[in-house]
Amino acid sequence: MKLPAVSLRTRIVAAIVAVTTTATAVMAYTAYQVQADEAVGRFAWSAVRNTAADRKVFLEFAGPESADRLGPDPDWALVFDRPGGGLEVVRSAAGYEGLIPVPDKLTMLRAVRGDLFPPGKGPEQLTSRYTSVPQTGRKVFVVNANLPKDGYHLVEFFDFSRFDDDLTALRWKLVRIALGVSVLGVGAALLIGRRIRRPIAALSTAADELGAGALGTRVPVKGRDEVAALAASFNTMAARLGESIDELHAKDRQQRRFVADVAHDLRTPLASMLATVDSLDHAEPATRTRAAEILGTQTRRLAKLVEDLLEIARFDAGKADLRVAPVDLADLVRDTAEVVGTEAAVTATGDVTVVADPRRVHTVVANLLSNAVRHGAAPVTITLDGTGDDVVVRVADAGPGVPEELLPILFDRFTRGDHARQVTEGSGLGLAIARENVLAHGGSLAVHNDGGAVFTVRLPRGAANA
Missing domain, CATH: 3.30.450 (Beta-Lactamase)
Known part of the structure; x- marks a missing residue:
């Protein structure tokens, strides 16, 4: 029963x-x-x-x-x-x-x-x-x-x-005293029970309100007993839950914006390609040649966008594969500048060898150099500092720098320096991918203005530091 x-x-x-x-x-x-x-x-x-x-x-x-x-x-x-x-x-x-x-x-x-x-x-x-x-x-x-x-x-x-x-009278006297003490005990128990029940009832009400969606619900913490500790734990849980919900909302907004940006960036080259297809049958050879060039450019742009989207998807899924090996960052930076076709002055001090994925570090440096060429101005300088526990790489240009309103969101996806989102060579994913690659190595990527844009990459030495 x-x-x-x-x-x-x-x-x-x-x-x-x-x-x-x-x-x-x-x-x-x-x-x-x-x-x-x-x-x-x-x-x-x-x-x-x-x-x-x-x-x-x-x-x-x-x-x-x-x-x-x-x-x-x-x-x-x-x-x-x-x-x-x-x-x-x-x-x-x-x-x-x-x-x-x-x-x-x-x-x-x-x-x-x-x-x-x-x-x-x-x-x-x-x-x-x-x-x-x-x-x-x-x-x-x-x-x-x-x-x-x-x-x-x-x-x-x-x-x-x-x-x-x-002796019998004494027994009854003691019985009466015991009954009196018991009555007092009942009264004290009721008072104590009420004092204990009140904060617990408040916690129960707060939990119901929190469950109903009132994420700002908190309970007062009084004293230093177990109930006070429970109230403090509840407040901490509610705060963390609120932060988690806010993060989920932010992620949801970011996801919706991401889908909209992807749709926009896919529509732009596709629209250009569709408009150019009709020109392939034009009688003038020059027009057909120009149409073929436009199709090639937009196809490459579309392929680069798809490749960047796949890379972002791998980071979101936690499936980014790191194949680490000892890397001399000075040699890697010089090779990257040559591949990108950027003239950059490279200086290095100390030991600039790290254990990292050469392909992903190459992607980081290439994105930073491309950004310096596209949005900055010559001369572009790359400084490597290996005198500390981490290796620091600074890429600086002599351009106008990053607008102040873009500094907090510069590494967000589809962030561009052109607010009108007109047709540009960039997808708006390069810096986001660069930051994800640096974070995957346990490092950091930051930007500030100092006579131009200055991007600072900090990479741990990894196994080379052991």
Whole structure:
């Protein structure tokens, strides 16, 4: 059978009440036992002491008047224990209400005879036992004092019922105290449960609001306990979730813009190619030749765009393959400048050897040089610094530099220096691909203006630095 759901507050209250009640009951029981044992010990000691004093009085006054001096409290009896025979009450307290009848005294003494009158006890020794009155069941503490004359004993009967009533009153007093403490425990438990439940309820409400889309939901952090730590963790989670959602929205906007830019950049060469196809049948040879040149140019541009898109897709899928090897960046930069057809002054200091993918580093340098030629101006300089832990490559030109509004987004996809997006040789993906290639090596790519655009590539040495 499935148990009914119990709230956290109820469980906390039940736990506190259980602990409080148990602790109070144990303390009350322990206190009662300690006090009862001490009180019973004092009662027995007082009774034995009283009997010893009465025995002394009995011995000091010989004759019948000695018994009269004992009085009725406590009840007493002069008992003769016949050797091999029975017990006989020679004399007993009489003439007062509440005294135990002689027959009952004899019955009680016979029940404890072996313990109360053990053989071999000297005249100065006392013995005691608990017993009860046969007719009433009243508990009695019996003390025996041996007399010098063989077989004679002074026996005194101390009523234990009044003392037992006091112990009963003590028990009920402790029970009332325990109940009072339990009630206070319940009140304290309710207050504590409310204080604990309040921040947890706030967390639950905040979680519902966060789940409903309120990403700015936060809860106050009060104190330094576990609930406060939970609230802080919730706020951290909510902040990270908000950041993740913002990043997803940004990625979504970037994806939509990417699709639109791809469609635009594909449409431009395709439209040019479609417009040129009709010119291939023109009667003039010069017109046909020009049409063929345009088709070739746009086809190469389309192929380059497709190649760049595939490269971007590989980076997005995390499938960019790095085939690393020791690379002398000075030689690689000079070869790249020659391939691109750019005149650039190359200077190197220190050890500029890194462990990297030569093809991808070549792509980075080629894109930076092409960008310097297309948007900058001569002279183009390339400076390599291998004196630190990383190798730094700086490509600078003497052009107008990067417009300030483009600096934050220069490495985004399809970012161009021409705002009108007129037909240009670039696809707007070169710098984005260059940055992805540098990041794949664990490096960084940055740009700033200093008499022209200055691109700074920082590459770790990799295995060559180990």
